Amino acid sequence: MSERTLVLVKPDGVERGLVGEVVSRIERKGLRLAALELRVVSRDLAEQHYAEHDGKPFFGSLLDFITSGPVVALVVEGPRAIPAFRQIAGGTDPVEKATPGSVRGDLALETGSNLVHGSDSPESASREIKLWFPNL
Ligand code: DAT
Numbered sequence: 283m284s285e286r287t288l289v290l291v292k293p294d295g296v297e298r299g300l301v302g303e304v305v306s307r308i309e310r311k312g313l314r315l316a317a318l319e320l321r322v323v324s325r326d327l328a329e330q331h332y333a334e335h336d337g338k339p340f341f342g343s344l345l346d347f348i349t350s351g352p353v354v355a356l357v358v359e360g361p362r363a364i365p366a367f368r369q370i371a372g373g374t375d376p377v378e379k380a381t382p383g384s385v386r387g388d389l390a391l392e393t394g395s396n397l398v399h400g401s402d403s404p405e406s407a408s409r410e411i412k413l414w415f416p417n418l
């Protein structure tokens with residue numbers, strides 16, 4: 283059964299020219315692109331996207347970071363797309379938690395700038411896809 287997940291190539295990934303790298307890994311895994319768009323992120327969208335982290339010590343710097351430059355937003359679909367992309371992304375901390383072979387494990391150094399976002403559950407995916415692509 284197919285499912286959909288919301289993926290972001292964050293501002294560090296766009297700035298470093300890694301959009302193709304991330305899209306390539308998604309496609310080579312066998313997942314499909316249902317939407318792809320370069321977007322400037324408003325403070326309001328950033329706050330809604332990361333609402334679950336409101337109140338945490340890193341919330342302010344997280345919003346600053348995700349609004350610091352354009353992102354590429356994608357809807358990715360396929361069987362088990364949500365965990366499949368989380369595996370492609372790797373763990374949140376690119377050094378301690380992300381395995382070699384993952385985007386973060388291979389290409390990122392810091393938790394604050396870890397290149398990609400992927401929805402973490404069907405509920406999150408549904409909420410995030412509505413937020414980023416209300417017409418999809
Ligand atoms: P993930 O992006 O792996 O789903 P998350 O949802 O827990 O991780 O956190 C969202 C983002 O917030 C994460 O990609 C980077 C940042 N972040 C999380 N924990 C952090 C921390 N302890 N210090 C700084 N930034 C953090």
Ligand code: MG
Nearest residue numbers: 399400401402
């Ligand atoms: Mg998360």
